[in-house]
Amino acid sequence: MYSLRPAKPSDITAILPLANEQGARHASLPKTTQSLRSFIQTSEDSFRTPKGLTAQSGNYFWVLTDQDQVVGTIAIEAFTGQKEPFYSYRRETLINASYRLKVKQSIPVLYQSHELAGYSQLHSITLASEHRNPRAIAFLIQGILLFIAEHASYFSDRLLFEFPGFKDERGESPLWNDLGQHFFQMSLKEACYHASIEDKALIAQLMPNQPLYENLLSNTTQSTLGEPQQDLADYYQAFISEGFRPSSHIDIFDGGPCLTCFTSSLWTKQESARTRLTGLPENHTDTIAMNTSKEHPLILLLPQHQPDFIQPLNLTSKEWIRWVTLNTEGMSEHHQGEGVL
Amino acid sequence: MYSLRPAKPSDITAILPLANEQGARHASLPKTTQSLRSFIQTSEDSFRTPKGLTAQSGNYFWVLTDQDQVVGTIAIEAFTGQKEPFYSYRRETLINASYRLKVKQSIPVLYQSHELAGYSQLHSITLASEHRNPRAIAFLIQGILLFIAEHASYFSDRLLFEFPGFKDERGESPLWNDLGQHFFQMSLKEACYHASIEDKALIAQLMPNQPLYENLLSNTTQSTLGEPQQDLADYYQAFISEGFRPSSHIDIFDGGPCLTCFTSSLWTKQESARTRLTGLPENHTDTIAMNTSKEHPLILLLPQHQPDFIQPLNLTSKEWIRWVTLNTEGMSEHHQGEGVL
Amino acid sequence: MIVRPIQTSDLDALYALAQSVGVGMNSLPADKAYLAKKIDRAVQSFNLSLPKEQASYLFVLADDQDRALGVCGIEASIGWDEPWYTYRISQMVHACQDINIYSNTPTLFLTNDQIGYSELCSLLLHPDARGRKNGPLLSRARFMFIRQFRELFARKIFAEMRGFNDEQGQSPFWDNLGRKFFNMEFDRIDFLTGRGQRSVIAELMPKYPVYSHLLSESARACFGKVHPNTQPALEMLKQEGLRFENYIAIFDGGPVMEAYIDDLRLIKDSIVFTAEALITDNADEQPPILLSNQSLEDFRTTLSFQYRIEGNSIQLPAQVLDALNLQDNQVTVASLYARDQSQLFTMTG
């Protein structure tokens, strides 16, 4: 049975291989024991933040477990851009027109932007390869959104996920090869790594500051800007089902779409219900259930007709729980081939 | 009794003084007999556009009459930015940060933008001074929105109104004095005039193209960018009541707020009803009623308990009408001092 | 051969000259009305009846029958009626010392920095007149004129050189940059700029800086590169002291060559002598020298291969003196080539 709970220091050994998996990007997930320890410390402090105290810097780090084995991770940064600017490219179209020459042409431009500050950002999503199936993917994302729905006052009214961008047949990002590579003189992966472990001064120093004309980028880049990485369709669908949509912003490194959504319009928020423990209706479909504790949350995926979930939720009778139906609509029925996020 | 109907060539004499009133801006309203004639011609063509033919360049010009006297005007351009780029400044905030120097500062920037293309734009609003009261103002704006609600397929799903910007005690625009004046070497009024009669090449040639740091503008300008002109509160309220909100765009000349709204969320759209002529309930409050003709529309403001409106609406029994309550909420109760839009 | 101010009567000859070249000579299109206007402006300029911002001096190379076989010009001060655009190549360094990363990206910035400069332009020599140093005479005669009437010109002078394009007339620079902003063939751009639509087109060029590494290698190779046919003209300008200062033409990337006028070799080092008749007309040929009279409206520049210098006077063959049409026996002298200059100096002692 899948469950989600706050990461603990004792999870580090299990997290390390997930964080360091070949091909993975998730720049914000620490890769070493020491940095993971520090991240978990921050996370534990965040879960403990008492009600009423608006912790603008909370960062909540979760593990997905299956039969008590850690098989995935996910995290929420409560508010982006607090300590350092949050970088993205904003796409806009300028019009190049001359009445005399009878010319009118659209010129798309990328502007360096810090506009995606103040969002709650999902990040550091990993999943062990044998669990890359619609149920686990949907549960991972929906579960965390259920937590946000329940504890909305700790989070922004807007949510963000930087979805990985299009990759060519060699697994490389055309935008990075056109642009970032030239200024950073390193691979996309190295750049993501540096941008995550060092302060964002690196980006301020190395990224070009001037507006960029898209029509000067390579044709491949132009046609794939803002497109999601191709082998992550189920993840993408999970966000779309929740109401996330590509914004006019893209990732500065790989051109991936910045998916955004109002917290209030999340599918999981709108479809979920709060109920007394005794009042949960019998589930005829997979159901996500969560206790309402901020400090010690536990989120379970209850298979159909699951009879008893009081024990794992660690509740006494008549306490509140929040629950929602698992939504795998639009996801692939066959579970192979989902790539590394 | 106020009514709104398409402008006719015979209205020109009555429109001229409204268009040329001292202090008025409404750049898009022609100021001469000849140009008015051409505008009315375009408008009549637009009203005649048959269903199914999406006329992306429609421009509908209306007159407000009181007892058959023309006392005001309003117009709708069906889609902005069709023939020429639509210019605005987009406001965005960059973050200037150095970890080493312990510095973090917000730097607001103005970008020349053509993003407000494809909106339906209200414009050319005038009102004779003795009619600048909440009822007339609300009717003028609501009446036209009722028409848009009824004939939505001819218009964009997004609406725009460029509200005049803040003016200082001499009636001058601080943004214009800081910026436009330097490049155009003329008054704001002259610039608006040129920009309306000539093609937009003027703006392309004279306006600065580079992003502008707001913090380099004068203090007055910085503190009033995006603020509406002060003596137009009732007009502003009329738009706000309908659901219009300031966007992140401002007028390039006077820094006035670009008010935008989704057509679907217009108060008038949501509150209006369609009914058979015989079925209109007795009105206990001022009511706007409109026939549903695209080519020969007529919009009436029916005072409370108005018994008979069949005659002016030019309908036979059992035809459809659309009606909505007049909404003057939040407008001043005393009608003095409303400025020239 | 002499170089003299253009006259109204030169119109037919100028038209013939313009016809003799193809595309790419965009300041002298084969358009008679347009050329007539140009001549008219030049005539008014030599009369000093135009303000500096409008003055344009055109000269012709004339043979013994006073037939115009070449033309060259100087704009006194450009960029006033309409903006004159160039791209400046600036360096943009991005560096992070912590991880030892350093990149330098030449970047194109659209500027109007040449405003108020004088411009060398419209150089055109009829194929029949090539050889016997007619080309060098024609192109350098302008510097002699500037030397004489320095106050008519600006502090700096420049020449925008024709950029590289291939055998098919395609400009890689245009194809990779300008064309992406409005899809027009290069030869049409060339045509329009010759018809005074230069600034209309320039207004469509990208206003934000362009990082050069986003352009193709072939486009970048055009930065400051001249058309092969223009190479000799480029060499001439370099010898005379003009330099490439990182400005390029916005359409084809050709170099903008510039200098402070007072730094130009021919301005600095030309010397005024008293002219005298050369006694032995069959003296040896020497390195050619440039000679000008002191007149504005009847300005003349010619070459001499025979001369003798003694103190402040120079002896010249009769036909040279004749060609110069001196009013006062004062003649301005400079060696034709920079490499011969020291020789002239040592002769003067």
Next chain:
Amino acid sequence: MIVRPIQTSDLDALYALAQSVGVGMNSLPADKAYLAKKIDRAVQSFNLSLPKEQASYLFVLADDQDRALGVCGIEASIGWDEPWYTYRISQMVHACQDINIYSNTPTLFLTNDQIGYSELCSLLLHPDARGRKNGPLLSRARFMFIRQFRELFARKIFAEMRGFNDEQGQSPFWDNLGRKFFNMEFDRIDFLTGRGQRSVIAELMPKYPVYSHLLSESARACFGKVHPNTQPALEMLKQEGLRFENYIAIFDGGPVMEAYIDDLRLIKDSIVFTAEALITDNADEQPPILLSNQSLEDFRTTLSFQYRIEGNSIQLPAQVLDALNLQDNQVTVASLYARDQSQLFTMTG
């Protein structure tokens, strides 16, 4: 008085010199460890053991007891370890011919255009040593060194001059531009730039072009304007051939003076003579000349007011010859001032 390469033993004297000036001399802060490093780098540079990108040549003015009373320096090639920023003032014209409107707005563009240039820097003269042409000797000695070892330097050289600030040390340029992007007092900026934080600060400066008309009049007046105390140094550089080419310092707007090294007066016009002893040591004083030996590590430059030139040799007083410590009797000579140059030439004749 001679000018010679700095030595490790000059540290105390250099520290005393740095202490003798206040704020505004940010390349030589009174910080002993920092200065020791600078000296070490200079010593290594004179040993030719550093690549050009790191080489920095420091010289001292030394009296008869070899006490250092002044210092001056040349960076061989700047901008490699960290970016060197300047603002370029470019012209931005906006015009509409139809309605006859024309505006020209000087606009500041952040660039790194000086990358790879040589830089004149760190000029500092002890108050006790002023007079008797010591200042002109110290500042110009660098050009004599460059003349001798031309290959150690770049194609272009520049000097960033201290910009205007008022009696209270306030810079109107900083207050109106930089400060709006991060609120820091100018003297703190000055301090940080002297401690190698220059590029960290520069990274916070505005990256988009700045239309100058948006700045206050007092800020615009600072474009290319030097501090009154720096006026003499500016005049000196102008005389030697450096020019203001529309680059200004990003912090205070002071002018960046630049030139092609080969165009500098002292490079072009200095002459190598064979040195001989001056017979009559009590000869009349003449306009002073600069003299250098041909050695790199034992480079010496000094002045002489007495000399006699005959053909390819120059006669000099015994103590001058002594000061130059010649190895091979070859001495490089130039007049101290540009205005005296022709005199020197005619003497050589």
